[in-house]
Amino acid sequence: xxxxxxRRLLLVSNSRLHGEGYLAHCEEQMRSxxxxxxxxxxxxPYALHDQDAxxxxxxxxxxxxxxELDSIHESSDPVEAVRKSEAIFVGGGNxxxxxxxxxxxxxxxxxxxxxxxxxxxxxxxxxxxxxxxxSISTTNDMPIVFPPSLEALGFVPFNINPHYLDPDVNSxxxxxxxxxxxxxxxxxxxxxxxxxxxxxxxxxxxxNKATLLGRNxxxxxxxxxxxxxxxxxxxxxxxxxxx
Amino acid sequence: xxxxxxRRLLLVSNSRLHGEGYLAHCEEQMRSxxxxxxxxxxxxPYALHDQDAxxxxxxxxxxxxxxELDSIHESSDPVEAVRKSEAIFVGGGNxxxxxxxxxxxxxxxxxxxxxxxxxxxxxxxxxxxxxxxxSISTTNDMPIVFPPSLEALGFVPFNINPHYLDPDVNSxxxxxxxxxxxxxxxxxxxxxxxxxxxxxxxxxxxxNKATLLGRNxxxxxxxxxxxxxxxxxxxxxxxxxxx
Ligand SMILES: [Ca+2]
Ligand SMILES: [Ca+2]
Numbered sequence: 317x318x319x320x321x322x323r324r325l326l327l328v329s330n331s332r333l334h335g336e337g338y339l340a341h342c343e344e345q346m347r348s349x350x351x352x353x354x355x356x357x358x359x360x361p362y363a364l365h366d367q368d369a370x371x372x373x374x375x376x377x378x379x380x381x382x383x384e385l386d387s388i389h390e391s392s393d394p395v396e397a398v399r400k401s402e403a404i405f406v407g408g409g410n411x412x413x414x415x416x417x418x419x420x421x422x423x424x425x426x427x428x429x430x431x432x433x434x435x436x437x438x439x440x441x442x443x444x445x446x447x448x449x450x451s452i453s454t455t456n457d458m459p460i461v462f463p464p465s466l467e468a469l470g471f472v473p474f475n476i477n478p479h480y481l482d483p484d485v486n487s488x489x490x491x492x493x494x495x496x497x498x499x500x501x502x503x504x505x506x507x508x509x510x511x512x513x514x515x516x517x518x519x520x521x522x523x524n525k526a527t528l529l530g531r532n533x534x535x536x537x538x539x540x541x542x543x544x545x546x547x548x549x550x551x552x553x554x555x556x557x558x559x
Numbered sequence: 560x561x562x563x564x565x566r567r568l569l570l571v572s573n574s575r576l577h578g579e580g581y582l583a584h585c586e587e588q589m590r591s592x593x594x595x596x597x598x599x600x601x602x603x604p605y606a607l608h609d610q611d612a613x614x615x616x617x618x619x620x621x622x623x624x625x626x627e628l629d630s631i632h633e634s635s636d637p638v639e640a641v642r643k644s645e646a647i648f649v650g651g652g653n654x655x656x657x658x659x660x661x662x663x664x665x666x667x668x669x670x671x672x673x674x675x676x677x678x679x680x681x682x683x684x685x686x687x688x689x690x691x692x693x694s695i696s697t698t699n700d701m702p703i704v705f706p707p708s709l710e711a712l713g714f715v716p717f718n719i720n721p722h723y724l725d726p727d728v729n730s731x732x733x734x735x736x737x738x739x740x741x742x743x744x745x746x747x748x749x750x751x752x753x754x755x756x757x758x759x760x761x762x763x764x765x766x767n768k769a770t771l772l773g774r775n776x777x778x779x780x781x782x783x784x785x786x787x788x789x790x791x792x793x794x795x796x797x798x799x800x801x802x
Contacts, residue, residue: 334731479734488577
């Protein structure tokens with residue numbers, strides 16, 4: 317790559333750990349990611365049905381960290397809201413619903429411009445992490461609506477599986493395990509790597525550097541290879557240069 | 560409805576119960592469903608990657624019940640194979656992959672004709688049950704490929720969630736429960752009923768009559784209503800007349 321892309325991404329597996337508050341487990345990483353220069357964060361709540369309630373929850377959290385929060389669903393001109401944004405947070409919910417609304421409102425190219433050209437920070441959680449990647453092909457959600465494509469914002473050239481879940485050895489349920497589902501994806505030709513982010517984990521991307529943060533190991537699936545485990549602090553920069 | 564549709568469907572939640580053989584839990588229902596007149600069953604293995612191995616497994620099972628099995632992937636003309644079929648069995652795997660291949664090979668209208676006009680028996684398991692319904696919107700699978708639509712064969716005007724799973728009260732995992740996923744579907748406008756078929760359960764449809772068979776209760780989700788539990792033997796015919 318001839319020049320570094322000025323992208324800044326904080327891609328979180330999940331919004332809430334069992335028994336903890338909303339975004340509590342990634343508070344420290346959020347502070348350091350958004351830093352002292354950001355004043356207002358644009359929140360994208362489209363993955364959930366009750367957008368008012370969702371914006372209230374997110375606003376309380378961001379205000380407690382010292383940031384103002386504007387929810388895009390309260391704006392009369394969502395495209396303009398993205399154009400003016402100085403930071404974006406996309407919350408979790410249903411990934412198909414989220415991606416379809418981003419397409420319907422013509423927000424995909426606008427968010428790409430802000431993040432890849434202007435270099436504003438993008439934080440995603442769960443579905444908001446799925447849509448930041450090359451496609452939503454490794455979402456855990458049901459296809460409750462039909463977006464025009466599975467292709468997503470493409471800030472990274474691989475897939476993430478948020479809420480990555482290890483097989484339950486005591487289970488008698490016969491549905492595919494998460495790992496089996498990802499291996500089925502890799503049976504398809506030319507499929508990119510999949511990073512399984514367990515709850516409590518997140519990926520920080522700064523330009524051409526990617527680092528695993530948080531409390532848990534991540535599981536990496538490369539097509540045709542045995543999956544591997546990676547500790548917090550692991551350098552995943554090599555995933556950014558795969559085509 | 561002015562005249563009964565001659566449809567005959569056996570829609571099974573899953574192919575294999577924990578610790579049991581392939582299709583063992585529904586053997587009795589298969590015998591009575593295919594009966595003494597069917598000689599050959601056309602198998603559709605597209606939901607799995609290794610179609611040869613899949614056909615071998617299915618063939619052994621059907622032969623043990625006294626039926627010959629032809630796998631459509633061994634035919635040089637899949638459309639013609641459907642046109643000549645006297646019974647169809649669609650196996651499980653990845654629902655998106657299955658539906659995409661059915662579209663790609665132009666099999667959707669042909670299968671519909673055989674089942675809805677000629678009245679041949681259609682058995683589906685897991686993904687094969689999903690594609691028999693109005694759409695694949697309540698599949699549990701990952702969107703590893705992108706079919707041209709979520710609309711499926713539409714033999715029944717509602718959705719089925721196969722491998723329906725009750726919430727694990729001891730779990731600390733924060734991903735949506737199956738019930739939460741289905742309720743998110745029903746947040747969307749004009750969404751049809753969803754029948755949650757637990758493993759070991761199946762729905763038998765004969766014309767305008769639908770009956771729950773198998774070992775387990777089913778959970779029925781009607782948009783805007785509290786979900787309800789139904790014992791094996793329950794009459795679900797009312798679901799066939801909802802639009
Ligand atoms: Ca979700
Ligand atoms: Ca499946």
